[in-house]
Amino acid sequence: MIDLEGAAWMSPEDHRRGLAAAMAVLIAEFNTYLDREGADPVADSVGYRQGTLWLSPDELAEMAEEMRRILQPRAGNQPSPDRAPYLLSAILFPAGQPPQPQPDSGPTTAGDMPVHRSASASL
Numbered sequence: 001m002i003d004l005e006g007a008a009w010m011s012p013e014d015h016r017r018g019l020a021a022a023m024a025v026l027i028a029e030f031n032t033y034l035d036r037e038g039a040d041p042v043a044d045s046v047g048y049r050q051g052t053l054w055l056s057p058d059e060l061a062e063m064a065e066e067m068r069r070i071l072q073p074r075a076g077n078q079p080s081p082d083r084a085p086y087l088l089s090a091i092l093f094p095a096g097q098p099p100q101p102q103p104d105s106g107p108t109t110a111g112d113m114p115v116h117r118s119a120s121a122s123l
Contacts, residue, residue: 026089
């Protein structure tokens with residue numbers, strides 16, 4: 001795990017390699033799960049969704065704090081007969097900026113608007 005201080009010293013190429021390594025491990029873990037006898041993604045509440053959230057810096061900070069408040073109490077759970085281990089991977093980065101409308105371009109139509117197929121509700 002890379003802490004904030006370590007991440008601050010990483011180059012963009014270091015971050016690229018770090019994410020690639022993390023994705024390779026995630027894919028290996030998922031394949032191990034799917035290869036188990038009786039694996040049932042629906043019954044096991046498997047999820048892999050991606051969506052776009054439009055957030056101000058304050059909203060991003062608030063969301064991160066809310067996620068910490070939700071996850072932190074469960075982070076210390078110990079194994080028990082009624083618990084199964086679940087892998088949770090969060091990846092968050094700014095997406096590309098949509099094209100900005102030009103002031104003198106006239107009225108826009110739906111065909112001119114960027115379309116985001118994934119909505120925050122699907123997260």
